[in-house]
Amino acid sequence: MKKVLPFIKTVKLGDVLIIFMLMGLIIFIINKSWNTPIGQYLKIEKNNEPPKIISLNQIKEEEIAGLLGDSNISIVDGKARFSKAPCTKKYCIHQGWINKVNQTIVCLPNQITISITDGSESYDSVNY
Amino acid sequence: MIFRNLIFFLIIFLCGCGQKDRVYQYKDYIFGTIIDIKIYGETENKSKQITNLIFDDFQRLHNYLHPWEKSLISDMNHAISTGKSFIIDDAEIIRVLKENTELSQKTDNFFNPAMGKLIALWGFHEDNIKQSIPSSSVIKDFVSNMPLMEDLTITNNTVSSKNKKFQLDLGGYAKGYALDRAKIILQNNNIKNALVNIGGNIIAIGMRGDRNWIVGIQHPRKPSAIASINLLPGWSIGTSGDYQRYFMMNEKRYSHLINPISGFPSANSQSTTILIPPSKNSGVLSDVYSKPLFIAPTEIKIEIAKKLNIKYFMIIQNDEKILISNEMNKVITWIDLKDEKGITVY
Numbered sequence: 001m002k003k004v005l006p007f008i009k010t011v012k013l014g015d016v017l018i019i020f021m022l023m024g025l026i027i028f029i030i031n032k033s034w035n036t037p038i039g040q041y042l043k044i045e046k047n048n049e050p051p052k053i054i055s056l057n058q059i060k061e062e063e064i065a066g067l068l069g070d071s072n073i074s075i076v077d078g079k080a081r082f083s084k085a086p087c088t089k090k091y092c093i094h095q096g097w098i099n100k101v102n103q104t105i106v107c108l109p110n111q112i113t114i115s116i117t118d119g120s121e122s123y124d125s126v127n128y
Numbered sequence: 129m130i131f132r133n134l135i136f137f138l139i140i141f142l143c144g145c146g147q148k149d150r151v152y153q154y155k156d157y158i159f160g161t162i163i164d165i166k167i168y169g170e171t172e173n174k175s176k177q178i179t180n181l182i183f184d185d186f187q188r189l190h191n192y193l194h195p196w197e198k199s200l201i202s203d204m205n206h207a208i209s210t211g212k213s214f215i216i217d218d219a220e221i222i223r224v225l226k227e228n229t230e231l232s233q234k235t236d237n238f239f240n241p242a243m244g245k246l247i248a249l250w251g252f253h254e255d256n257i258k259q260s261i262p263s264s265s266v267i268k269d270f271v272s273n274m275p276l277m278e279d280l281t282i283t284n285n286t287v288s289s290k291n292k293k294f295q296l297d298l299g300g301y302a303k304g305y306a307l308d309r310a311k312i313i314l315q316n317n318n319i320k321n322a323l324v325n326i327g328g329n330i331i332a333i334g335m336r337g338d339r340n341w342i343v344g345i346q347h348p349r350k351p352s353a354i355a356s357i358n359l360l361p362g363w364s365i366g367t368s369g370d371y372q373r374y375f376m377m378n379e380k381r382y383s384h385l386i387n388p389i390s391g392f393p394s395a396n397s398q399s400t401t402i403l404i405p406p407s408k409n410s411g412v413l414s415d416v417y418s419k420p421l422f423i424a425p426t427e428i429k430i431e432i433a434k435k436l437n438i439k440y441f442m443i444i445q446n447d448e449k450i451l452i453s454n455e456m457n458k459v460i461t462w463i464d465l466k467d468e469k470g471i472t473v474y
Contacts (some may be wrong), residue, residue: 055352123356124151124166124336124368127365127371127401128328128346 042080044073045113053117056080056099066110073114086110154179158186159194159302160255161327165310168321168336169362178317182310189306192221195244195297196253204287205244205295213288225282227409228301231416232277234436238420240388242275244297250393252373253297259375261382267391276390296312299384304415307331307364311411323359329366332359332410345372346371347464348444354441355442356461362406364438366414368422369399387423394423403440403456430474 044064045051054062054075061083062073069086079099082092087109095105104115152175155162165182168174192200200221207214212253216222228241249266250256270418277293280287302306303326310324314333321334323341330342340360344353348371359365370383370393380395389392400422404414419431421441433441433453442460450471452460455472 055268112283123324123344123353125164125325125330125341126328126344126346126353127325127330127357128365128369 040078042073042075043115043117045115046111056116064112066096066107066112068110071107071110071112080116081105082107082114082115129336146169152176152179154183156186157311158183159327161303163306163327164325166323166336167319168323168334170319170321174317176410178314178319181317182313182417185309186306186326189302189309192218193224193298193302193305195295195299196248196345201296201298205243208287208289208294209292211292213286216288217285222285223284224298224305225287225296228296229277229280229296231301231412234418235420235432237274237276237388238432239300239416240274240276241297241301242277242279242291242294242301243270243386243388244295245275245293246270246386246388246391247297247299247384248295249388250382250384251375257352257373257375259377262378271389271391278467284391290451300419301412301416302368303327303329304364304409304412307414308409309411321463328372329364329411329415330359331364331414334361336458338436344463345401345442345460346399350464353463354444355463357403357459359403362410364404364414365401366404366418367399368418370395371398385419385422396426397422398444398446398448400444401442402438402455403459404438 015062040056042056043051043053044062046064046066053062054060056075058075058079059077060075062075064071064073066086070084071082071086072084074083075082079097081097082095082105085092085107092105092107098105098114098116101116101118104113106113151166151168152170152172154165155174159333163183163186165179167179190199196202196204200216204214204216232239232241247253249270251260251264255310270293273293275289275291279289279291279294281289306326307329309326310332311333314322319333321336323333323336324331328346330343335341340358343357343359343365345355345357345367346369347354348369357365368385370381370385373384375382382393384396386392400418402414402418402421406418407413415436417436420436421429421438421443424432426445429443429451439453440456440459441453442456445451451474452471453474
């Protein structure tokens with residue numbers, strides 16, 4: 001305590017202001033990086049198969065054959081979820097909707113993974 | 129003091145973010161097509177300055193090579209059509225002519241830049257395509273005396289042709305040549321990471337930071353990509369397709385990719401995509417070598433790929449079946465395959 005007290009006495013009003021400003025900046029940055037942009041594509045990956053990428057801007061029920069049977073993936077207006085799965089625990093369905101870049105749901109028993117990707121991230125240029 | 133040091137540290141730390149990691153992108157419209165240049169890891173000033181050098185060089189090429197607007201080549205074509213010889217006082221253009229002769233012969237003339245007149249007959253020598261089919265007798269007549277690159281005689285800087293129908297059209301070569309030019313300009317100016325797209329033909333220089341440049345391949349019948357590919361440093365990709373310059377008549381598609389044997393647009397494929405490994409003229413090869421693979425009859429396509437040593441190719445046939453080489457199949461990532469009728473791997 002003895003050592004800390006003179007130290008605190010050297011703190012000036014400007015220092016306090018700067019501390020608060022920095023705290024505000026940190027909160028702002030954290031807030032911003034958590035609000036990752038909403039994705040445009042759904043990537044569906046099956047074991048040992050190249051991924052399938054489909055648009056999120058549609059209403060669609062996608063049926064994917066997995067290890068145990070067919071899983072259904074619902075796509076509605078920019079978000080996606082598992083709506084039917086042959087696994088016993090149904091964890092994948094309980095995960096609910098995903099719509100942000102890099103959000104992922106893995107259905108381990110049926111070996112299907114769905115994740116959201118940003119269109120611009122999937123390629124840099126188009127060959128035509 | 130501790131706080132001040134801390135603030136200093138934070139400011140320096142925060143300044144480190146951003147800037148260099150950015151990709152600067154520039155577009156221009158030359159050769160009747162869109163040019164898209166991306167540069168990674170350079171300052172905005174330098175990126176812009178070097179991109180302008182490239183655009184200026186492309187404008188120079190345009191003024192040299194354009195097949196129907198006023199250019200050096202169209203002047204040459206005019207001289208040849210009147211039976212005169214023509215002097216080209218430019219070592220670069222002489223080299224270009226010689227390379228075209230060489231490539232045309234290598235592809236058994238399936239790549240035939242000497243038949244500009246036939247392309248014009250089909251109405252593809254206009255910015256707005258004419259949409260008419262020439263009479264079959266006219267085509268037959270033309271094909272019976274098909275002008276070839278070997279009809280062009282080059283002695284020092286004088287060119288002439290015994291075939292007056294000879295008209296050079298470098299439409300299947302110029303974009304690839306421009307890619308190789310862009311590569312040289314980027315390298316001379318010490319730019320290590322860039323992606324250059326000229327009307328769909330792409331060359332990768334270096335990488336995008338810690339990953340490769342990724343390129344989508346256009347689906348020939350949908351407004352989206354059918355697949356994507358990691359374009360490794362120095363590699364080029366080229367596609368010939370019937371969906372960029374074409375017209376429809378009586379529900380039949382007529383594209384600008386004309387078979388020199390029949391004189392009619394080739395209709396056995398929708399698109400052919402090839403990957404060319406790093407080499408001095410990989411841009412040219414990615415542009416030129418996709419043509420014979422598109423135009424040749426289906427039965428001999430694989431043979432042609434072998435002969436030209438094209439290891440990475442994908443052919444989307446008119447029946448929507450896909451022929452793909454084993455090497456290409458290993459590096460491609462499918463994006464949208466549900467409507468395709470099947471893939472055969474060679």
